[in-house]
Amino acid sequence: MKSTFNPEFLDKKEVIQNCVTNYYNLGTFIYEGNRNSIKIFDLEDSTICIKAFKKPHLFNKIMYTYFRKSKAKRSFEYAKLLLEKGIGTPKPIAYYENFDSLGLNDSYYVSEFLKSDFRYRELLKMEDEVKKEAVLRQFVAFTYKLHQANIEFIDHSTGNTLIKDLGNGQYAFYLVDLNRTNFDKKLTFEERMKNFSKLTSSEAIIAIMSDEYAKLSGENKEMVFNTMWKATQEFQHKFYRKKRLKKKLKFWKK
Numbered sequence: 141m142k143s144t145f146n147p148e149f150l151d152k153k154e155v156i157q158n159c160v161t162n163y164y165n166l167g168t169f170i171y172e173g174n175r176n177s178i179k180i181f182d183l184e185d186s187t188i189c190i191k192a193f194k195k196p197h198l199f200n201k202i203m204y205t206y207f208r209k210s211k212a213k214r215s216f217e218y219a220k221l222l223l224e225k226g227i228g229t230p231k232p233i234a235y236y237e238n239f240d241s242l243g244l245n246d247s248y249y250v251s252e253f254l255k256s257d258f259r260y261r262e263l264l265k266m267e268d269e270v271k272k273e274a275v276l277r278q279f280v281a282f283t284y285k286l287h288q289a290n291i292e293f294i295d296h297s298t299g300n301t302l303i304k305d306l307g308n309g310q311y312a313f314y315l316v317d318l319n320r321t322n323f324d325k326k327l328t329f330e331e332r333m334k335n336f337s338k339l340t341s342s343e344a345i346i347a348i349m350s351d352e353y354a355k356l357s358g359e360n361k362e363m364v365f366n367t368m369w370k371a372t373q374e375f376q377h378k379f380y381r382k383k384r385l386k387k388k389l390k391f392w393k394k
Contacts, residue, residue: 141160141161141236141237141238142236142237142238142239143157143160143234143235143236143237144213144216144234144235145233145234146216146220146231146232146233146234148231149233149234152183152233153234155183156183156188156233156234156250159181159188159190159250160190160236160248160250163179163190163192163248166179166181167179167180167181167190168180168181170189174194175193175194176191176192176193176194177191177192178190178191178192179192180253186252186253187252187253188233188250188251188252188253189230189250189251189252189253189254190248190249190250191212191215191248191249191250191251192246192247192248193210193211193212193246193247193248193249195245195246196243196244198242200244201242201243201244201245202242202243204243204244204247205239205243205244206243210235210237210244210247211247211249211319212235212236212237212247212248212249213235213237213247214318214319214321215232215235215249215251215318215319216232216234216235216249218318218319218321218323219231219232219251219318220232221323222291222315222318222321225289225291226285226289227285227286227289227291227315228282228312228313228314228315229251229314229315229316229318230251230252230253230254230302230314230316231251231252232249232250232251233250233251233252234249234250235247235248235249235250236248236250254302254304254314256302256303256304256314257303257304257305258303259298259299259300259301259302259303260279260297260298260299260300260301260303260339261298261299263275263276263279263303264298264340264342264345273348274309274311275303275311276345276348276349276352277348277349277352278310278311278313279301279303279311279313279349280349280352280353280356281352281356282301282313283296283335283336283353284353284356284357287327287332287335290323290324290325290326290327291321291322291323291325292321292322292325292327292331292335293315293318293321293335294320294321294322295317295320295338296335296336296338296339297338297339298338298339298340299317300315300316300317301313301314301315301316302314302315302316329359329367330367330371332353333364333367333368333370333371334371334375336349336353336368336371336372337368337371337372337374337375338375339372340372341372341376343369346365346368346369346372347365349368350364350365350368350369351364351365353368
């Protein structure tokens with residue numbers, strides 16, 4: 141299995157190799173999905189996080205071998221780029237790629253385990269409205285920083301931002317699930333607003349976020365709200381239409 145390491149963690153290479161090789165026998169699942177899974181592993185002096193990507197079908201096996209970087213490699217490289225630009229993300233440790241005669245078979249991304257206080261999705265359920273608004277406004281400032289750095293985090297959704305409470309009303313934000321990120325892309329106003337569309341279906345939340353974005357960007361407050369809310373409604377419509385279609389397909393397959 142081919143591996144590439146962050147030089148900072150070369151002293152842990154042997155023990156990490158063992159974790160990857162025995163991924164399905166060791167460690168503890170923190171996420172188990174249809175496409176990918178994530179486990180944490182306790183080392184002597186730290187905890188690491190390993191994401192196993194779904195084995196690609198034949199076409200993608202070839203694509204990831206000859207024409208496109210694997211998701212594991214992109215995750216590793218994008219984490220390094222984000223940190224270089226001052227954007228929070230768990231520190232990258234390594235990535236592994238396993239090839240067979242047809243191409244890429246399986247791949248793994250290894251990072252430090254970052255213990256957060258909550259994610260964006262838990263923020264939406266927060267009962268303390270004053271605290272919720274404070275975190276939301278700081279989250280918007282974090283997103284604005286991404287946009288100003290010409291970074292498009294495509295999967296900017298409720299589960300992909302970890303939030304740490306630093307005390308004194310200050311919060312730190314860390315991106316995860318990085319493999320769909322564009323760098324050096326100057327986002328249009330519409331693209332910036334669309335980047336918020338997967339985060340909530342609540343008009344009240346959009347009102348807070350759009351207000352803060354307008355303050356930071358100097359754009360017209362009403363225009364920011366209308367554009368952000370429209371992008372959110374369009375995403376919700378597409379999301380639930382797709383969900384209904386899947387239900388119908390499952391019914392007819394019975």
